[in-house]
Amino acid sequence: MPGTTDIVVEMTGIQKQFGDLVAIEDATLVIQKGEIHALVGENGAGKSTLMNILYGLISRSAGEIRLKGRPVEFSNPADAIQAAIGMVHQHFKLSPSFTVAENIVIGAEPLKGYGRVDFKKAQRDTLELSRRFGLELDPTAIVAKLPVGLRQRVEILKALYRKAEILILDEPTAVLTPNETRELFKTMRSLAESGCSIIFISHKLREVLEVADQVSVMRRGRIRRTFPAAAVTAQDIANEMVGRSVLLRVEKTPSTFDGQKLLSVKDLESFGDRGEVAVDTLSMDVRAGEIVGLAGVQGNGQDELVQCIAGMRRPANGTISFAGKAVHSSPRAARVAGLAYIPADRGGVGLSLQSSIWENMMIGHFTEVTRGPFISSSAAQAHAKRLVDAYDVRGGGINAAAASLSGGNQQKVQIARELSRQANVVVAEQPSQGVDIGAIESIHKLLVSMRDSGKAVLVVSADLDEIMALSDRILVMYRGRIVADLLASETSYEEVGRYMGGLIASGQPAIETAGQSLANPI
Incomplete structure (x- = not known):
């Protein structure tokens, strides 16, 4: 039980260098038996x-x-597994075409005569293990057909099958709904009470305080401080992570919701890369002077919707309008119509990482940096210098390659380029993904300033904390449809989470009638 003095893990004076880069510098971490120990820190801190x-x-x-x-x-890892250490990675390492039982026993299969795998025993062992730890699963289910929350159960049972007594969970809630997160926390507490020690890596401070017994903060490769979770606030942890006071929730005045509809999507249909229906007869509006948050579990059509809005994917049906004018599907047409787009994939879509900062900054600003038919490098560099100063891009001069910047500063480069355009609609996709907490504060302030200047802002994020912090209005997307349109000031994590999981407030499934924009009881 938490509070015992039985120490199961002691990491003392740990250092790790990759060439000249010191990733871990004199880190010391102590884990006790039966405790949930959260490990937090900015990206690149060494967790x-x-x-x-x-x-x-x-x-x-x-x-x-x-x-x-x-x-x-x-x-x-085989040595660590032999020593009763298990690790559940943020990106699951499961075979989607295998059954639950096959994934759990792989590499440690029960055998019968002539060295053959005893599949029946594997299924029995899986069922018994899942019931013992309250992680009910069908051993014969194909993993590809399971929702994300159940796939995570498979990963945890896989470690427990190998008799793990120390369980490392790396960002386990990143792709879960609030309801699935709550179930995971019940499982974690049950495991801790049975004597298992859990190391919980997370950047969601509200969740850390909800489930952890102890919290260790890493900064620049060191454990800076360890304290009981009950004795601190999220603000205390954030300040320790960054080394200064930071705002966890940006301040903003209420929206009036009476602005012009600057972005309108009507009866949109789009197919995914495998030919499946990804966006299903979807309609939505974003007005001037409001931030609309688009919430949903990854894979419910958000990516395809944003790609259609940005002109990167051609819809099968429906219309997309900017300030009342329908726009044909092309990135250029969308930008000319007034779109500023901050993509989630900054390395593959948003930036040319091998190009310089100034070259990345001039994209979309060619009329400002051309002299006659030619681009003026001196004008482009002066333009980039102004944006680097205004948006506090750090890590190199304007001639440095974008690849040399940290994730947060790469994000600032594309945000500076997009938000400095004469655009009426801002679409920010996963704006804080892979970004340090200090940079998140800056990015959120910028998005609120865009809203306050009369622009329409659509924030698409898998992080419900970010959606709740920024939004005036929240749209929830499930299986390609908008199933809820909620005022952020009048809803809760729990209500949004139910819609994200396809449930309405009463716990019943959302109706699936084509063209319906809100969930209704069956």
């Missing part, structure tokens, strides 16, 4: 690297690891 060292995925440069008082050396 995943430290856990990968514990799990044997990478070797340490210096320091010592002790398990139950004994020094250990892990050369690979």
Whole structure:
């Protein structure tokens, strides 16, 4: 139980260098039996690297690891598994075409005569294990057909099948609905009460305080502080992570909701890359002077919807209008009509990483940096310098390659380029993904300033905390449709979460009638 003095993991003076880069510098972490220990920090602070060292995925440069008082050396994950350490990665490592039981026992299959796999025993063992830990699953179900929350159960049972006593969960709630997150936390608490020690890597501070017993904060490769979760606030943790005071929730005045409809989508239909219906007869509006948050579990059509709005995907049916004027599907047409687009994939879509900062900054600003028929490099560089200063882009001069910048500063480059355009509609897709908490504060302030200047802002995010913090109005997308249109000031995490999971407030499934924009009881 939490509070016991039985120490199961001691990592002392851990260091890790990759060439000249010092990723971990003198980190010390102590984990007790039966506790949930949260490990938090900005991106690049060293959290995943430290856990990968514990799990044997990478070797340490210096320091010592002790398990139950004994020094250990892990050369690979098999050594860590043998020592009763399990790790559930943020991106699941499951075979989608295999059954639940096959995924759980793979590599440690029960055998029968002539070395054949005993599939019946694998199914029985899986069923017994799932019931013992309250993680009910059908052993014969194909993993590809399971929702994300159940796939995560498979990953956890896979570790428990190998008798893990120390469980590392790396950003386990990143793709879960609030309801699925709540179920995961029940499981974590049950495991801790049975004596399992859980290391919980997360950037969602509200969730950390909800489930953790202890919190360790990493900053620049060191454990800066460890404290009981009950003794601190999210603000305390955030300040420790960044090393200064930060705003967790940007201040904004209420929206009047009476602005012009600057972005209108009507009866939109679009197919996904595999030919499936991704956007199903969807209609929505975003007005001047409001931030609309588009919430939903990844894979419910948000990507295809945004690609249609940005002109990167051709709809099968329906119309997209900017300030009342229908726009044909092309990126150029959307930009000319007044769209500023901040894509989630900044490396593949938003930026040319091998090009310089100034070259990236001039994209979409050619009329401002051309002299006659030619681009003026001096004008383009002066333009970039103004934006670098105005948006506080750090990490190199304007001639530095975009690839040399941190994730947060790469994000600032594309935000500076897009928000400095004469655009009436801003679509920000996953604006804080892979961005440090200090940079998130800056990005959120910029989006609110766009809204306050009379622009229509659509924020598409898998992070419900971000949706709740920024939005005036929240649209929830489920299976290609808008199933809820909610005032942010009058809703809750729980209500939004129910819609994200396809349930209405009464717990019944949302109706699936073509063209219906809100969920209704069956």
